[in-house]
Each structure stands twice: as C-alpha cells, then as structure tokens.
Amino acid sequence: MAVDLLDHEVSDLCLGKPALRSLSISATIEDALSALKLTGENHLSVWSCDHSKSDEGEFGGDCVCVGKVCMVDVMCFLAREENRANPMLAMKSPVSMVVSEGSGVVRHVEAYTSLVEVIDFILEGAQNLIVPIDSRTSFNSRKKQLQKALFGPTLHNGREYCWLTQEDVIRYLLSLIGLFSPFPALSIETLGIIGTEIQAVEYHSQATSAIDAISDALTQQTSVAVVNEDGKLIGEISPFTLASCDETVAAAITTLSSGDLMAYIDCGGPSEDVVNVVKERLIEKELDEMLGLLEQLSLSSSSSSSSLLSSSSCSSDEEFGLSPSTTLPSTTRWGRYSRSSSYSARMVRRSEAIVCHPRSSLVAVMIQALTHRVNYVWVIEDDYSLAGIVTFSDMLRVFREHLQ
Structure with missing residues (x-):
C-alpha cells in the first residue's frame, strides 16, 4: 500500500x-x-x-x-x-x-x-x-x-x-508514517543513519577558516558544528541563520573567531562593542573598503533600529516550541539566532541547536527537524560530545531501502 x-x-x-x-x-x-x-x-x-x-x-x-x-x-x-x-x-x-x-x-x-x-x-x-x-x-x-x-x-x-x-518529501512521508511500521520506531543508531562526516570548527579558531565549511554546509543543507577542544558541541554556524543576515557579516567572518561569530549573529544582533571590535580589526588589517561597507549599512539602518530591535528581541523557548529534553545544561553555551538592526526584515529562526541521542527513534528525529525547519539534527552522546549528524537525505535512504 x-x-x-x-x-x-x-x-x-x-x-x-x-x-x-x-x-x-x-x-x-x-x-x-x-x-x-x-x-x-x-x-x-x-x-x-x-x-x-x-x-x-x-x-x-x-x-x-x-x-x-x-x-x-x-x-x-x-x-x-x-x-x-x-x-x-x-x-x-x-x-x-x-x-x-x-x-x-x-x-x-x-x-x-x-x-x-x-x-x-x-x-x-x-x-x-x-x-x-x-x-x-x-x-x-x-x-x-x-x-x-x-x-x-x-x-x-x-x-x-x-x-x-527535501523537507516537502519528508513531511509527506511523515503523514504516511503508519504505513511503514515498525521501522520508523527503531533508533537512528539501529538504522545506521548517523553520519560522521560533518563540518566542524573549533570554538577559538578564526572564522575565516570556516568559510569553505560554511559553503559546503550550505550546499549540503546542513550546518557547521562549533566544538571545544574535547569535541563537545558548543553551538553551530548555521547557513539558515546567516541567510537572514546582511552582507556585513562578511566583515565579522574576516575579523572574528568562530565563537565570536556565533555571538555576532546571536539573538538581537551584535552589540555595539562587538561591532567596534570588528571595525578596529578592519582598520588594523587596512581593509578600508570593507570598513566603509560596514559603516554605510550601519548608518542606513540607524533610522529604523529601535523598532527592529524591539521586533527582534529574544522570545521565550516555549514560544518557539523548544523541547526541554533537547537543551544542554546552562553551563554550556549555545548560539541563538536572530539578526541585528541592520539585518533584513525576513523571518529568522531563533532557537537553540537541535540535538538528539543515538537511541532516538527515526520518527522522533523527523518530527524534531520538521518542527524547527532544519534539514538535519545533531547527534550527541550522554556526555554531550558530538557523535554525528542525521540528515533528511539519510532518512530518505532508509525509506527507499524499505521500499526495495
């Protein structure tokens, strides 16, 4: 059937x-x-x-x-x-x-x-x-x-x-999930769909070292994991989030670390202090034209900053349907998503990085990804170390194999 x-x-x-x-x-x-x-x-x-x-x-x-x-x-x-x-x-x-x-x-x-x-x-x-x-x-x-x-x-x-x-196809399959029983209830570990070939950068590394990883993640519709020296997931540099920013983020990529870049695109946008750091480093690197581009866009947005800042302030986790089971301890820093007052007025995803465990069922991971409008879910171990990633294409491969 x-x-x-x-x-x-x-x-x-x-x-x-x-x-x-x-x-x-x-x-x-x-x-x-x-x-x-x-x-x-x-x-x-x-x-x-x-x-x-x-x-x-x-x-x-x-x-x-x-x-x-x-x-x-x-x-x-x-x-x-x-x-x-x-x-x-x-x-x-x-x-x-x-x-x-x-x-x-x-x-x-x-x-x-x-x-x-x-x-x-x-x-x-x-x-x-x-x-x-x-x-x-x-x-x-x-x-x-x-x-x-x-x-x-x-x-x-x-x-x-x-x-x-891919999201359209996964959503359609989820509406028919009962017809594929029992395998959607199996864990992603049992199904063997946890991918280990991921894009990752170290928290203190220069953001410029992540350019190729960001481009690859964009093509693959995934994200770039930001990890600490122990391989534990701190956050991510998400192409989805970056797509809702403006071109001045190029200046932040040029001057900041990967961890600072996460803060730059954090909820509410970069603080004035962070923007000043970017400007100072552009001056040090003698990148006058990029500095001019940053200042020009900042000036053009100043007239509407107060209203946009109001509309882009962080909302509660409950408002965006975040599950407490996917939140790491408060001692772990996770990036949140929004845009600065100079960013466009497009809708932006403001949520914590979406994670699951190897024992999570396929159908649960499908629901997580669809709920948060992402094409992937990070997989972490009990100690919060990064185990891999599950993507929509991985899920589709399992359904296709089932049909065969």
Missing part, C-alpha cells in the same frame, strides 16, 4: 506553492544582493535562457534553472582573501561566481514524476527539484513588466515553476 501511495505524482506536493523568483545567470552579485533584499527571499533561482527561441521574449524561450543563490553565497564570497580588500569591486562579478556548482544541486522534473523517482534524484545529490506548475493568473503586458522590474520574470519556457525540497 505504501508503494502505491509513493507512486503519486510530484505535482500533488506542489499544491499552493508560489512561483519561483528568478535571476538571470548574466546578472552580477550586486544584482543578486539587491534582489534578495527586495524580495525577502532566502534563495533565488538562477536561470540561463535563450529568449531568441520564443515569441514571448523574456517570459519564454529555452530556459533552464542552473542553480540558486542566497545571502550566504554573497557573504562567503566577500570574505574570501582575494575579495576582502575591494568588496565593492567583487560585487561587480557575475553571479555565476557564487551559484552553487555541486553536481545536480537543482534538477528539472515534470509534474507527473513519481515520488519514488524524486527520492532517487535526492539520493543522487539533488537539493531542489524544479517543477512546472499551472498558473491560473492572467498576466497582461503591464503586469509582466512590473514583475520583471521588481523580481525578474516568473515565466520560463512559457510556464511558471516552483521547487520541491
């Missing part, structure tokens, strides 16, 4: 999904940055189109989504050694310089593709599936031009598209 249900078409999971906001592969990083701020999206799809093959101009043609871009791509690019001295020039670079290049990160599928095929594509490395959707909205010429001016065209090949994520 479960096999029959998994033969449902992928279009069933796309009901109600909005059309993708898009960006041309010919755009610059500066264009991508402006579009991310204007749309409030965490990611934008990047398309390569040959409009000469269509009478619909920029809303048709032979188009393919080649990847996606987010604020984390931009800040990691600006923080790299070759771009630190002249970030304004670096932002003139083509967006192709930061588009995720991992094999099969995005993949086109038809609306009639079965869910089993989708799971196979994800296990092959796809992070997002590009699915055509029916648009019942009639776009007249003026609306098309307005759409193009604000967000870029949503129509490609004469159609609109959405993308399907």
